[in-house]
Amino acid sequence: MHRCFSFAMLVTSLAGCVSSNDSPTNRSLDSFNGESACYDREVEPYTAVVDTHIHYRPFDGRAIPFEEMNSYLSQTSVRFANVYGIGQMLPSYSTCSNYLKCPGTPVLPTTRSDFVNAANMIEHRPDNLHLTLSMTFTDLSNPEPTIELMKLYEKEYPGLFHWMGEVNLVKQAQFNNHHVAASPENITQWAGFMTELRTRNYPITIHSDLGNDASPTLYLPLMEQALALYPDNKIVWAHMGLSYELTTMKASEHIAVLSRLLDQHPNLMLDISWRILDDYYFSKSENQAQYVAFMNLYSDRILPGSDFVAFRNNTFKTYQQELEVTGRIHKYLDDNAFRNIALGQNYFTLLNLDYQAPEVCQK
Numbered sequence: 001m002h003r004c005f006s007f008a009m010l011v012t013s014l015a016g017c018v019s020s021n022d023s024p025t026n027r028s029l030d031s032f033n034g035e036s037a038c039y040d041r042e043v044e045p046y047t048a049v050v051d052t053h054i055h056y057r058p059f060d061g062r063a064i065p066f067e068e069m070n071s072y073l074s075q076t077s078v079r080f081a082n083v084y085g086i087g088q089m090l091p092s093y094s095t096c097s098n099y100l101k102c103p104g105t106p107v108l109p110t111t112r113s114d115f116v117n118a119a120n121m122i123e124h125r126p127d128n129l130h131l132t133l134s135m136t137f138t139d140l141s142n143p144e145p146t147i148e149l150m151k152l153y154e155k156e157y158p159g160l161f162h163w164m165g166e167v168n169l170v171k172q173a174q175f176n177n178h179h180v181a182a183s184p185e186n187i188t189q190w191a192g193f194m195t196e197l198r199t200r201n202y203p204i205t206i207h208s209d210l211g212n213d214a215s216p217t218l219y220l221p222l223m224e225q226a227l228a229l230y231p232d233n234k235i236v237w238a239h240m241g242l243s244y245e246l247t248t249m250k251a252s253e254h255i256a257v258l259s260r261l262l263d264q265h266p267n268l269m270l271d272i273s274w275r276i277l278d279d280y281y282f283s284k285s286e287n288q289a290q291y292v293a294f295m296n297l298y299s300d301r302i303l304p305g306s307d308f309v310a311f312r313n314n315t316f317k318t319y320q321q322e323l324e325v326t327g328r329i330h331k332y333l334d335d336n337a338f339r340n341i342a343l344g345q346n347y348f349t350l351l352n353l354d355y356q357a358p359e360v361c362q363k
Helices: 066-074 112-124 146-156 172-177 184-188 191-200 220-229 251-264 276-282 288-297 316-332 335-341 345-350
Strands: 050-055 080-084 130-135 161-170 204-208 235-237 268-271
Touching: 066 112, 066 316, 080 161, 112 130, 112 146, 130 146, 146 191, 161 220, 184 220, 204 220, 220 235, 220 251, 251 268, 251 288, 276 288, 276 316, 288 316, 288 335, 335 345
Parallel strands: 050 080, 080 130, 130 161, 161 204, 204 235, 235 268
Antiparallel strands: none
């Protein structure tokens, strides 16, 4: 019989072994080394062990310090995370911290946040977390410089980056800040760097709004083109294509679009980051069962994430709340889907990591 897996029993803290009454804080990465222990869903958290979508840098550059941000993760269930920068930042001279309140101020792609993340990783790499650095600089509407910048990243920080994104194909929230959606012609121009990503076996997370309340699938053709042109790339569609501009789409119609694309494109994955998914879709009584059935069916194609942004004024409680809200749907998943999504097996498989999610305990 499997031993029950708990956060406490498999933890090794800096002070040594902890008792079964201790909290999940300082849970060891050794918990995911393929041991026969199982995970008891009745007593353990439903929040994810992996945060695949977290921004360590904010739009204005005034961030929660790297080590403090890592401590936030360590106080929760998270032990694996993608370290996203912010690919589109406010100008260094700007006094604005929220671009939504500063229409007309440019929010444009830059390498700034990625280089800060890389420097912090070298100086402050944590022992109790597995962090994956991501390149977020790419301008999908002007892709020509991407390969040379990727070479620069590799020269300056060899072997440190293993992901690309979150990058914007179309993000309506930034239309008032000089963001231009990539055109169909632009998408054909991605060929060079998408080949480079395949060679390196890096996934790419793309923010691509599905549409808006007036026209729910207005921008779907852009994502369809990207998937059709680059079927061998590991593409992660951020937020299931949803946004604040699209909060009233019927769940059945949304799920039908996602199901069709997942069936057509075996390398496509979805992330379920950002609390708007729960606020406007998952938590609705008429929707929840539909989304749970969808996630159970496509459980090996979904990644969890908070979409927390490390603005300096955000706190641990803010992160804890975002992680909890984005993880609520996990409570209703079947055991297989829970293991794949919340316990991180999809993430380990996608990155070919030498970790295994525990099986769920059977009563």
